[in-house]
Amino acid sequence: MHPADPTEPGLGRVTRRSVLAGGIGAALIGGLAACSGEEPTKVEPRKLETRAADDELPSETSPQTIASGPPLVTGSFVSAKMGGRQTRWAVARPSGVSGRLPVVVVLHALNTNEKSIFSSKLEMQNVLQKYVDAGNAPFALAAADAARNYYHPRVDGTDAAAMILDEFLPMLASNPQLDLSTERIGLFGWSMGGYGALRLAALLGAPRVAAVAVCSPALWADPRNYPPRAFDSLEDYQANSLFGQQAAFAKIPLLISIGSSDQFFTYTRQWAAGLHPPAAFGTSAGGHTNRYWRSVLPEQVEFLGRNLAR
Template identity: 30%
Template sequence: MTGPSRREFLVGGGLLAAAGGAAAALVHAGALPGRERAARALGLCGEMPTPPAVATGPVREHSLRTGGEPVRTVIGWPPGAKPGEPLPVTVLLHGGGGDARTPFDVYAIQNYLADAVAEGTPPFAVASVDRWFEGRVVMDVLLPFLAERGLRTGRVGLLGWSMGGAGALRLAAEHRGAPVAVVVATSPAIDDASARRFARELTGIPVWAGCGGHDSFAGPTEELIVSLRDAGGQVEGGIHPGCHDAVFRRKMLPRQLAFLGPRLK
């Protein structure tokens, strides 16, 4: 059996390229099933951004106990601040499969925080905790511990990714104003019904909500944003190019930290 002629090869290659272009167009339009998997295969999710090359502040790891079990927390301060300084704080809620180290080891939040403060964002600390979703770990265990370390916990921020984004919205709805003053939800794992419910419950505090356009949670996130605006809520964010991954989450950090800082003063 002979192989394809040069003309057949070129025509076939052109058809494949055209098919790839059509698939990319369908992915962009959200019309292709499994759009995130297709977007990743087509290289549409983007490249991992390099964290800002800046000196970071102190990062300390501690062990707490909840229900008799040890739980780890990690606290990061901006450059120039010292552990014990009475700064406001944002609590970081990891996604499924993550832990208290994820915001620091995967998203390099200490670098982005240092850069944001250098650019003029009012300084604040960040703190994460393992298994934040178990019981009332954030409110009954983490916040009292942070207060003992000198951080201001009367007005806190929440920043969550994926499952943690949904958790941040839920905690903000339950504790809006006191102590939750502002919430950021990145690619929150929500559906349309919960998006509309959160919109009704969160009109009283500033919300930043955003998602990658190729993310399966883009639709509910857009529903949340639109519903909040319709209800007169304070909301920023939007649907941006990207997928449900650390690439998108790192890209969003500069605008999210700039949103949080002034609202924690």
């Protein structure tokens, strides 16, 4: 794969060091089914159960080492949207800051959890602290454990997107210890969570969503090529795929970062080409790895903070 041509129609300039601030947004949509009234072409999905897990990180089975920096506030709630299970959450506020803060909701990747973004592998809270210490407007980070749900309704009755919207956000707003405002939020996600952040942005729309920043979003353009872990059936894919939904992002600022050797690069570039106006699209050498995601976090935090402060 090769980095996208900066002059290609539908994409912003593609150097990570000169990211454009594209404006994107959405009116509230009741679902993500295709807007066309035409009958969909019958497609038989391929059998992919034996295919390598191309969007997965190794399962995190041991306690994570949380990097030093702003302390985490953690807790849990019983989530009806997640089948009645205890759902853990974590919040980081920058140190040295008081008062009510806006929040960026973090949606995690497959086989990770609510603490992964704060672990020594990524340290998003330390990137945020440096951003605030440089004199920029502060905000908080908040994540909830979505398990392997993929942020849409599944046949097992769980729906992590509904958990975020109907349970987690109200909890954040009503918890006096956290002192957070959710009237206007940012969204951040990587891999599975990148897809999830885009889907939630489309559901909420502007002005509720101030900005979205995603890394390596798990997107499949080919309806024969999605894995069962992401969608339960062809009908599920057709109802929840983001392809064909780019018009929902016309007024929400959006930054997409993806390594040029990432397995989702082609699909992500194809999806971004349908955005009008174009998103900020940043790429450089790198793959579907923590190393790449950590390298772009400063730009992601700056993009989210700048748009939240408007």
